[in-house]
Amino acid sequence: MSIPAQQKALVLEAKFGKFAVQTTDVPRPGPGDLLVKIEATALNPADWKIQTYGALINAYPAVLGTDGSGIVIAVGEKVSSEAFAVGDRVTFQGDIDMEKQTMRGTYAQYLTLPHEFVAKFPDNLSFDEAATVSSGVATAALPLYNHVEGADSVKLFPPWKEGGRGKYAGKSFLVVGGATSMGQFAIQFARLSGFSPIVATASVHHSAFLKTLGATQVVDRKLAAGELQAEFAKIASGPFDVVYDAVSVADTLHLSLAATAPGGHLVVVLSPAETAEEARKQGKNVHFAQGLFMQPINREVSGPLLSSLPKLLETGDIKPNRVEVLSGGLNGVVGGLERLKANQVSGVKLVVHPQETA
Numbered sequence: 408m409s410i411p412a413q414q415k416a417l418v419l420e421a422k423f424g425k426f427a428v429q430t431t432d433v434p435r436p437g438p439g440d441l442l443v444k445i446e447a448t449a450l451n452p453a454d455w456k457i458q459t460y461g462a463l464i465n466a467y468p469a470v471l472g473t474d475g476s477g478i479v480i481a482v483g484e485k486v487s488s489e490a491f492a493v494g495d496r497v498t499f500q501g502d503i504d505m506e507k508q509t510m511r512g513t514y515a516q517y518l519t520l521p522h523e524f525v526a527k528f529p530d531n532l533s534f535d536e537a538a539t540v541s542s543g544v545a546t547a548a549l550p551l552y553n554h555v556e557g558a559d560s561v562k563l564f565p566p567w568k569e570g571g572r573g574k575y576a577g578k579s580f581l582v583v584g585g586a587t588s589m590g591q592f593a594i595q596f597a598r599l600s601g602f603s604p605i606v607a608t609a610s611v612h613h614s615a616f617l618k619t620l621g622a623t624q625v626v627d628r629k630l631a632a633g634e635l636q637a638e639f640a641k642i643a644s645g646p647f648d649v650v651y652d653a654v655s656v657a658d659t660l661h662l663s664l665a666a667t668a669p670g671g672h673l674v675v676v677l678s679p680a681e682t683a684e685e686a687r688k689q690g691k692n693v694h695f696a697q698g699l700f701m702q703p704i705n706r707e708v709s710g711p712l713l714s715s716l717p718k719l720l721e722t723g724d725i726k727p728n729r730v731e732v733l734s735g736g737l738n739g740v741v742g743g744l745e746r747l748k749a750n751q752v753s754g755v756k757l758v759v760h761p762q763e764t765a
Contacts, residue, residue: 408480408493410435410442415764416515417737418468422461426741428764431470434511434519435481441491441522442481443499447538448513449474449730450757451588455744465508472513472740473501476528476537486522498537498716499525500545500700514737516761524700526713529721537720539588539728539756544716545709546698547592547651550674551600553708559694561649561672565708566599567715573601579643583663584653585609585617585625586754588728589676589696593651594620595725602649604642608635613754620726632662639666647671655679667691728756736764 411433418429436442454471457463464471479495482488491497499520501512511518528537553560564571580597584590585607597605598621607622614625626638639647646668652659655677664682667673669690675682676696683693700709719725731752733739736759743757 408444408478410481411517414516415737415761416470417472417740419458419464419471421467422465423458424467426458428737429468431515433517436483436519438483438485439521439523440483440519441479441486441497441525442517442519443475443477443497443525444480444517445475445477445513445515445761446534447476447758447760448472449538449542449728450740450743450747450759451542452747454514454740455748458744459748463503463505463508464510466510469510470512470515471501471510472515473503474538474540474542475499475501475513475518476534476540477518480517483522491522491525491527495527496530496534496537497525498528498540500541502701503699505699505702514740514761516764521701523706523710524713526716529717532720532727535730535732535758536727538758539730540716540720540725541700542698543588543592543728544712544725545700545705546589546676546696547596548712549698549700549705549708550694550696551593551596551649551651552712553705555704555707558704558708559697561674561692561694563600563649565712566596567712567719572599575648576601576603578602578648579645580605581639581643581647581650581663581666582607582622582653583650583659583666584628585622586613587653588756589698590651590653591617591620591728592725593653593674594622597621597649597651599724606639606642606647610753616729616754632658632665635662636665650674652676664689664691664693729754730758731755733757733759734763735759737761738764 580602586609608628652663
């Protein structure tokens with residue numbers, strides 16, 4: 408495939424600055440890299456938070472975007488032909504270096520990535536669907552199944568390994584925010600691991616869909632905290648063995664901690680300092696989801712998970728998020744992020760097509 412010299416990218420010009428579509432050079436792959444033509448990129452709340460709060464990134468201008476899918480158009484010389492070839496359809500995360508606080512994201516038409524952290528996806532998924540997968544899978548699975556010493560994880564036995572399917576039958580699992588992208592993947596991994604019941608909180612119109620993913624019961628998230636706890640008590644014989652709070656704001660953290668059994672595990676997606684201190688007093692465990700495949704603490708588990716992902720997607724054991732495609736290519740990102748910031752997106756992942764950027 409021919410490789411252009413330049414591309415369009417959505418650039419965050421400065422800390423707390425504005426986004427602008429600019430023309431930049433197309434990167435060239437290093438020896439262990441893939442160069443990917445990005446066909447679809449999904450929007451995540453992290454992107455508006457980086458712009459609004461100046462979090463995570465300190466090197467500007469920066470290209471954000473943490474989820475994408477596309478076609479491999481060049482392969483580094485040290486990448487085995489058995490691993491990847493030109494023309495492969497792949498799903499991936501943007502490259503965030505937490506130590507250096509730099510980012511090479513997916514709000515661009517082309518991206519180079521280390522091949523170890525890229526996964527092929529099967530023909531039964533569209534590029535739009537595949538763009539929803541990587542960060543959702545990582546943020547759900549890594550804090551549940553990472554056994555590396557020092558990992559902030561529940562350390563469950565993974566369902567993609569032999570003997571892992573159904574291993575936790577009879578154990579209970581609660582997902583707070585079941586209709587969120589991460590909540591949907593948490594439900595699916597809980598199902599693969601055999602948890603039952605698997606309870607999710609969500610708006611009632613998402614109930615049927617979440618049950619197709621593996622939720623055994625869906626409780627209306629709009630109920631008052633006391634009513635939610637009463638509903639949980641009707642369903643489960645006691646507090647939950649594992650709780651995954653895919654929202655992690657003050658109200659949900661209070662609810663989630665109360666619903667976690669003594670000795671049980673609560674996974675949160677935002678920094679849990681106060682929650683962790685209270686959990687320790689109650690004899691409960693709190694884990695902060697660090698959903699980046701490339702993060703050093705996650706690399707040992709990321710490899711086997713990414714190798715297993717194509718088959719999980721092909722069989723439907725793991726399903727992508729539903730999507731809403733925004734028009735205008737990369738020009739559609741800013742409006743989409745504003746909708747995410749205003750909490751105007753529910754049950755779907757917003758996706759844009761970078762190649763359609765004018």
